[in-house]
Amino acid sequence: MRPQTPHPRALFRTAACAAALLIPLGATLVPAAAAAPASAASTTFKAGDPATTVHGLKGEYFSMSAPGARDFDKLGGVALEPNINFPGLAGTFESTTGQSENTTARWSGFITAPEDGDYTFAASGDNGFRLFIDGKAVIDHWEPDWDNEQTSAPISLKAGEPHEFKLEMFQDTGGANMFLRWSSPKLAKQFVPESAFTPPADFEVYPVGLSVADNGTELHAVFDDKVSDYADLKNHLTIEADTTPMPVKSVTRARGGKELVVKLDAAVLKDQRVKIAYDGKGGLKAGGETVPEINRTATNNSTHRLTTKWGDKVDRNHPLPEYPRPQQVRDKWKNLNGQWEFAGPRRARSPSSARSSVSASPCRTRSSRSSPAWSATKTTCSTASSSRSRRTGPSRPTSTARATG
Numbered sequence: 411m412r413p414q415t416p417h418p419r420a421l422f423r424t425a426a427c428a429a430a431l432l433i434p435l436g437a438t439l440v441p442a443a444a445a446a447p448a449s450a451a452s453t454t455f456k457a458g459d460p461a462t463t464v465h466g467l468k469g470e471y472f473s474m475s476a477p478g479a480r481d482f483d484k485l486g487g488v489a490l491e492p493n494i495n496f497p498g499l500a501g502t503f504e505s506t507t508g509q510s511e512n513t514t515a516r517w518s519g520f521i522t523a524p525e526d527g528d529y530t531f532a533a534s535g536d537n538g539f540r541l542f543i544d545g546k547a548v549i550d551h552w553e554p555d556w557d558n559e560q561t562s563a564p565i566s567l568k569a570g571e572p573h574e575f576k577l578e579m580f581q582d583t584g585g586a587n588m589f590l591r592w593s594s595p596k597l598a599k600q601f602v603p604e605s606a607f608t609p610p611a612d613f614e615v616y617p618v619g620l621s622v623a624d625n626g627t628e629l630h631a632v633f634d635d636k637v638s639d640y641a642d643l644k645n646h647l648t649i650e651a652d653t654t655p656m657p658v659k660s661v662t663r664a665r666g667g668k669e670l671v672v673k674l675d676a677a678v679l680k681d682q683r684v685k686i687a688y689d690g691k692g693g694l695k696a697g698g699e700t701v702p703e704i705n706r707t708a709t710n711n712s713t714h715r716l717t718t719k720w721g722d723k724v725d726r727n728h729p730l731p732e733y734p735r736p737q738q739v740r741d742k743w744k745n746l747n748g749q750w751e752f753a754g755p756r757r758a759r760s761p762s763s764a765r766s767s768v769s770a771s772p773c774r775t776r777s778s779r780s781s782p783a784w785s786a787t788k789t790t791c792s793t794a795s796s797s798r799s800r801r802t803g804p805s806r807p808t809s810t811a812r813a814t815g
């Protein structure tokens with residue numbers, strides 16, 4: 411029941427084997443045989459840099475033995491997941507098991523409450539799910555419905571006391587998602603955070619702390635030891651914010667050599683899920699040891715939001731002032747359509763001819779003298795350089811007006 415903390419470098423070799431089990435971004439599958447957990451005997455943790463303390467859950471993804479079986483037949487892949495907040499699991503199932511339907515998942519580890527209290531869990535999934543705390547089912551909804559939230563009875567948890575955690579779900583067909591929130595008399599309902607989870611002791615992950623800076627354009631990777639040989643790292647990193655690829659601009663070393671600062675071409679937005687994949691082939695070393703393949707989710711501290719260039723000028727206390735609003739201020743107004751002419755109908759003509767005789771440059775109006783006046787006007791659009799409509803038909807404008815904006 412010990413939370414994972416960084417292990418000494420002497421254990422990196424076993425850690426490297428386990429880290430290689432994590433799911434790569436993309437389609438590479440983790441063979442089920444290789445995904446067997448590392449021996450518990452190899453797990454000797456000791457306190458280290460809190461920046462690299464490992465939080466999250468071991469996620470395992472399976473295919474069913476047959477549609478509707480809802481069993482854990484064939485393990486397709488394993489990953490360290492930060493928490494249970496999966497709006498779209500179909501892609502994860504596809505990349506690990508080779509199929510997005512008739513699949514199952516299990517997330518396991520420990521859950522630790524931040525303070526004493528009675529916690530109520532609320533789970534929602536597509537499709538069925540069941541939650542176990544200390545081996546006891548506190549939510550059991552193994553049903554083929556979806557988005558049908560289920561809550562547990564209040565569970566008494568003590569601050570800092572880890573409890574065994576296991577959540578299982580199945581996905582029959584169509585969409586797939588899974589969410590887990592909690593609440594207590596002192597805590598508003600919210601996603602159970604990554605900081606409350608620790609993976610099982612026999613599931614080792616490479617000790618590196620990954621976080622996105624508040625500006626959104628820098629990713630910080632903090633290692634236990636001095637890093638070296640990072641010149642080619644840029645070409646071996648894949649970073650995604652939600653599902654958007656984030657190209658890497660540069661990689662530099664900082665903080666006494668234990669940290670790598672990865673600059674991105676564009677800013678990560680607040681609350682995006684940032685996935686980092688290092689393929690293990692860039693020659694990167696930490697403490698002289700080769701850094702293995704790493705697939706993780708970074709803590710996203712970005713405060714960046716998508717706004718217009720006028721967004722920063724908005725007064726928070728008076729967000730929608732009367733005119734002129736900043737986005738409506740122009741040095742010059744331009745009529746993007748060119749000049750317009752409006753012509754009224756000649757007396758005693760039908761209303762339809764009045765409608766058809768309204769024309770706008772650059773569309774040219776042409777009428778056929780052999781046709782009835784009320785059905786003869788045709789318009790043909792020409793280039794924007796045409797400044798005034800040319801009138802060849804029998805009707806004459808009784809008034810003209812020029813649009814000014």
Ligand SMILES: [Ca+2]
Nearest residue numbers: 536583584585
């Ligand atoms: Ca489904």
